[in-house]
Amino acid sequence: MRAARTLLFLLASVPLAALALAVLLTGWIVTSVLAITPLGVPALVGFRAGVGGVAWLDAELANRLLGTSASPTLRSPGPSGFWNSGLNVLRDPAFWRQQAYLLASLPLGFGGAVAAWSLLAASLGSLTLPVWYRWNAPELGSWDVDTLGRALLGVPVGILGLVILFGLLRLLDAMTRRVVTGALDGREGVAGPSRSERRRSLAVHAVATVAINLFLIVIWAVTSRGYFWPEWTLIALGLPLAIHAWVVLVEEHPEIARRQRISSGLATREGIALSFSIFFVLVWAVTGGGYFWPLWPILLFAVGFAIRIVSEYSRRGERISELETTRAGAVEQQESELERIERDLHDGAQARLVALGMSLGMAEQKLATDPVAAQELLAEARQGTREALEELRSLARGIHPPVLTDRGLAAAIEALATRTPVEVDVSVKLPQRPPRAVETAAYFVAAEGLANAGKHANAGHVDIGVRADGGNLVVEVVDDGSGGADPAGNGLRGLAQRVEALDGTLAVDSPVGGPTTIRAVMPCEW
Amino acid sequence: MRVVIAEDLALLRDGLTRLLRDNGFEVVAAVGDGDALVTSVLLERPDVAIVDIRLPPTFRDEGVRAALTLRDRSPDTGVLIVSQYIEQAYASELLADGRGGLGYLLKDRIMDVDDFVAAVRRVGEGGTALDPEVVAQLLSKRKPLDVLSARELEVLGLMAEGRSNAAIAGRLVLTVGAVEKHVASILAKLRLPPSSEDHRRVLAVLAYLREA
Helix, strand or coil, rough: HHHHHHHHHHHHHHHHHHHCCCCCCCHHHHHHHHCCCCCCHHHHHHHHHHHHHHHHHHHHHHHHHHHHCCCCCCCCCCCCCCCHHHHHHCCCCHHHHHHHHHHHHHHHHHHHHHHHHHHHHHHHHHHHHHCCCCCCCCECEEECCCCCCHCCHHHHHHHHHHHHHHHHHHHHHHHHHHHHHHHHHCCCCCCCCCCCHHHHHHHHHHHHHHHHHHHHHHHHHHHCCCCCCCCHHHHHHHHHHHHHHHHHHHHCCCHHHHHCCCCCHHCCCCCCHHHHHHHHHHHHHCCCCCCCHHHHHHHHHHHHHHHHHHHHHHHHHHHHHHHHHHHHHEEEEHHHHHHHHHHHHHHHHHHHHHHHHHHHHHHHHHHHHHHHHHHHHHHHHHHHHHHHHHHHHHHHHHHCCHHHHHHHHHHHHHHHHHCCCCEEEEEEEECCCHHHHHHHHCCCCCCCHHHHHHHHCCCCCEEEEEEEEEEEEEEEEEECCCCCCCCCCCCHHHHHHHCCCCCEEEEECCCCCCCCEEEEECCCCC | EEEEEEECCCCHHHHHHHHHHCCCEEEEEEEEEEHHHHHHHHHCCEEEEEECCCCCCCCCHHHHHHHHHHHHHHCCCCCEEECCCCCCHHHHHHHHCCCCCCEEEEHHHHHHHHHHHHHHHHHHHHCCEEEEEHHHHHHHHHCCCCCCCCCHHHHHHHHHHHCHHHHHHHHCCCCHHHHHHHHHHHHHHCCCCCCCCCHHHHHHHHHHHHHH
């Protein structure tokens, strides 16, 4: 039964693979022709959906017949925006994996189907040889199968063939299931693709491209050997491979873009434009040269590049002034923070230690003459020590709470919540620990929000939520208090400076009468 | 009673050693980091190990991790964590196995020498010693305690710290009989099994408080 399903799958995958190749070739040709205009972006997004669709058909077939449970994605996740939607597709390892699978499924599926079905036919023929040898005696070399005795020899051969066929089908079944699950299942974590995943998808893509080109060249070699038509697939499939490799290279080695003093987005785009230029030149070359029409798209690319460079430089100017402002804010915040710590130490622990020393000195004086009074002074000194420790502890926690380093945001905010009289609901949902600076800032947003809710707003309930949102970390503190928090007040202004220094934003919404929402959004590489 | 101390600051390590020796303990080793602590405990098998949380090399939670290792590899050794700060997260991790012979105190408490010495002794004997701050946080988390009277809450708090009936009586200026009556009433109201043994009762109370 299982073997029959595998045979069916192999049979059905041949036309599907042909369809896939057609989609891939037309998709890349249409996208590349449109790439010189902004229409290239929607074309690419549509093409991505087409690839996803064929992959979905393939996966569905495998799910039904082989019992896999793959569900390929049709869209590429990532930041929104017109240009981004194109870049998202190119950066999506699932897209490349699907293409690689479709490319590879033509030679592999075709080979598997031919092998399995011919083996089946040959085995059945051999097995039934004693029945039909009478009418059409086959010749094996110089050996005529024309007696029953000789024909009966076909039975064990047929059985052997069937056994081999079953083994082959099992192997193909297991292989296909693994490949389908590995290449087509699109469930990526919130964290997005990892480095190794990106590299793996590139390697698979390269292998698939090489495999299908070899396959077509072999077909060319054993058939006509006339016009070398595989050059078209070489060029057409080489273009996506070049683009894919470039996208992965820029993502993995940001220093390439940095060395050229351009952003990685621009570097990606220009690499793609260069790939297309080479593609056009190759097309021009294989169509026999003549009028050098690729000049026009290349010229267009160059103009686009110039425009982008100019806009990037002007944006960079804006960015520099923004950085100057936030850096000044960060320095100011640091200054005032240090000042506050110095003041707290001076008025608190230091003063207590002085008083402690005085008590001890007096106790020493009185030890001989008035032991009862000395004992009282000693008890006082001990109490003073305890208070000094208490103050130092809360000061240290205000600088950097140890549990934050040791156990992360969730534990640290929970600890904050237990120390507050207000009822607090904490929800921290992060794929992994954010970088230290972001984590600390997020903690202080929660701490300041809680302090505000307790001190000024008379809140009864506070919700603290920390979550990942695309490439950002979002902290939200909502209280049901009386509102009216002043964003220009000392605490909130310092907090805003802290968040802005990390390229984040802090929004305070606190109408009189409440409720108050404090929301910090900070970029965060996961 | 034999004690091993793990504390990286020499000033505090020596002070603690002196204080314990003066109070009749035998300090068999005083070390400066978590690995040395585990080694010397496995070698000496003391009754109790007194452990600071922040130890070299990373100065983060080595003490807690070393303590958890000790609970596993030397179950008969009581572990008393002393630290500059109390964190509920650590308390939960330490209490997770529901066994006695465990303490978690602020270093401030060392100043109340008699109380501290009693706590070390209790942990060494398989009892518990939790800082009032840990207990307060446990009590604040566990909501349905309204069934208890104010006095019973007080008794419950002291019980959760690990104190015996006699100690609770001394603290609240009550007779031991009165404390026993309160304890019986608390256990009945919280539907906990009555137990004559102090340590076991404390563990039941802690287990109750922790299941929030």
